[in-house]
Amino acid sequence: MIEQNKTLARIEEQMKRRHWSIYRLSKESGIPYNTLYNLFSRNNNPSIDTTQKLCNCFGISISELFSDDPVPEIKMDYSSTEKNIILDFRELNRNKKQLLITYLAGLKGTLPNEYSED
Secondary structure: OOOOOHHHHHHHHHHHHHOOOHHHHHHHHOOOHHHHHHHHHHOOOOOHHHHHHHHHHHOOOHHHHHOOOOOOOOOOOOOHHHHHHHHHHHHOOHHHHHHHHHHHHHHHOOOOOOOOOO
């Protein structure tokens, strides 16, 4: 049996965290389904460009993709629903984070803040 390469293993970890199929990954990243299917079925390393597109759709950097550091736990006194909202927010890409911020501001009747990663 051929061992899966590290890049594909890390991509698959990100997919599993989000419960995404290759089809969903294709839709979210804009990478053709056949390209992704062939990467996984042939155990090929994706190009830097493809890896960057995948990281963008996961909302992480390439260095975070390969980091051995676990995802930080939320240690404040939040309900399980609030914790899940925060974890879900962290998995969104930058554009979707801004859309969510704008939507929440609309629900509150306030002006949206610009998303920043600080």
